[in-house]
Amino acid sequence: MHNTRILILGANSDIAVATARILAQEGADLWLSSRNLEELEKEAANLRTRYGVDARGVRFDARDFDSHPDFYSGLDPKPDGVVLAFGLLGDQQTSQKDFDQARAVMETNYTGAVCILELVAADFDRRGKGFIVGISSVAGDRGRADNYIYGSSKAGFTAYLSGLRQRLHASGIPVLTVKPGFVATKMTVGKPLPKRLTADPEMVARAIVKGIRKRKNVIYVKPLWRVIMGVITHIPEKVFKKLSL
Ligand SMILES: NC(=O)c1ccc[n+]([C@@H]2O[C@H](COP(=O)([O-])OP(=O)(O)OC[C@H]3O[C@@H](n4cnc5c(N)ncnc54)[C@H](OP(=O)(O)O)[C@@H]3O)[C@@H](O)[C@H]2O)c1
Known part of the structure; x- marks a missing residue:
């Protein structure tokens, strides 16, 4: 990672802090x-x-x-890679009653992410180099009653990253989608998380750096999540709607 500058968007996230530390340890300069x-x-x-x-x-x-174009054009030197880590979970019950909160969740996880990554993608495409990492979520693999505002915004983000990956393939710019599963961070503090399915930020960070190096497309940090979501996404709607998963 020497002679590489990486932009971390949402760098105060616990996952982002752990990722930045590994990248810095490997010699990367950081925004x-x-x-x-x-x-x-x-x-x-x-x-x-x-x-x-x-x-x-x-x-x-x-x-x-509206501030994104000036933000990005103001970065000097320009990044060679971007890790998008910001996100907002919100509270599902509150989001159902209060559209302002639902909008904050959607604007953060989807609209804001698309807005900045389109600027990044155009720049990387023009320069013919770079890599993009987006932290999405298994919650985007299927909408569930207890988190569908967050989940649908992450579903949109996952689909966006998939399309971006296809678009940038010809330019040799890899796009990595990270689906961490449960992670013990300030986002999930106070939530009862099953130990076997919960990663710590350092584990996610290691998986991200490995994914960058291996030019991966999509990673589930704990492999068990790929199996679980494989099952969940195959349950027919007429059965799924009656379940409380
Ligand atoms: N924790 C989990 O279980 C889990 C599971 C799956 C996916 N994820 C995803 O992984 C990513 C990181 O999660 P985390 O748990 O590490 O997060 P976190 O510790 O809760 O931090 C989220 C960060 O996002 C930043 N942020 C929020 N709104 C922003 C905005 N409008 N503009 C810029 N930055 C903003 C905040 O920094 P400032 O306050 O400084 O702006 C905050 O530090 C998120 O995308 C999350 O959805 C997390």
């Missing part, structure tokens, strides 16, 4: 971006001190779509 610049600057300083890389914080709001 760390999200809304909380103070936290980003602290982590950037930590990475500079620990790994001797050039890590810098820069403010980015996925929902402020």
Whole structure:
């Protein structure tokens, strides 16, 4: 990863912090971006001190779509790879009653992601180099009653990444879709997560870096999730609608 600069979008996410540390350890320079610049600057300083890389914080709001062109054109030097980690889970019950919250979830996970990645894709396509990683979710593999606002926004993001992968294939730019399964982070704090199906951020980070190196298309961090979602997506609708999965 020497002589590589990677832009992390949503760099204050627990998964992103763990990923940035591995990338920095491997010599990558980093742009760390999200809304909380103070936290980003602290982590950037930590990475500079620990790994001797050039890590810098820069403010980015996925929902402020109009700001994305200036954000991206302001990055100097330009990144050679992008890891999109930002996301919003929200609360399903609240999202059903409060459209503002549902909109925040959809705008963060889908619209904001598409808005910034289209700019990245155009730049990488023009330069004929780069890689893109998007953290989606197994929740996007099938809509379920208890998280379908989040799940449908991730389903859209997964489909978007699939199309982007096909578009950029001819230019040799890999697009990696990451489906982490449950991860113990601030997003899931207080939720009862089954131990066997739950990864920690470092495990996801290792899988992401390996996926980049091997130019993978889609990874399920814990392989058991691929099996589970394979079964879940094959249950007929007339049966599925009666289940409480
Ligand atoms: N945790 C899980 O179980 C799990 C499972 C499957 C998939 N995922 C996905 O994995 C990714 C990372 O998850 P995580 O658990 O590491 O997240 P996390 O610790 O909850 O962090 C999410 C980060 O997203 C950033 N963010 C939120 N809204 C933003 C916006 N409008 N603009 C820019 N940044 C924004 C926040 O940073 P600022 O506050 O600094 O903006 C926050 O630090 C997400 O896409 C999530 O959906 C997580």
